[in-house]
Amino acid sequence: MKPAALLVHVPDVQIGLDWYKKAFPKGQCVFLEEFSLNVLDIDGFTLEIIQSDAKVGAGKFGTVLYWSVPILEEAIDRFAALGARLYRGPMAIEFGLGMCQLEDPFGNLIGLRGKYKDSK
Known part of the structure; x- marks a missing residue:
């Protein structure tokens, strides 16, 4: 098995989709007409930007997906420029890498893992 999709719950789907398209510019937006x-x-x-509701709200209440990035500090700066806020870290982990969590404008967490700028 391998991961196939992550549902990101937001209070306004269009605003959430617009933000995530900026945060992940290599992502291709696909419209699933049937749904x-x-x-x-x-x-x-697949990142599925979904309307939050009474059963699943937006926010940081559990699972955090970590994205591999080339240089951790540069990725943090890029997400911060889009309105994300550093929530936890950065901290050193195995193999000379660092990791952190950022909070998106909707209260969800995005994990980043990557090399530090000055590491070889």
């Missing part, structure tokens, strides 16, 4: 749903395809992995 009236826009998804972002990122190299075969």
Whole structure:
């Protein structure tokens, strides 16, 4: 098995989709007409931006998906420029890498893992 999709719950789907398209510019927006749903395809992995509701709200209440990035500090700066806020870290982890969590404008967490700028 391999991960196929991540559902990101937001209070306004269009605003959420617009933000995530900026945050993941390599993602291709795909409209699934049968479900009236826009998804972002990122190299075969799908981000589904979904309306939060009474059963599943937006926010940081559990699972965090970590994205591999080339240089951690540059990725943090890019997400911060889009309105994300550093939530936890950065901290050193195995193999000379660092990791952190950022909070998107909707309260969800995005994990990043990558090399530090000055590491070889």
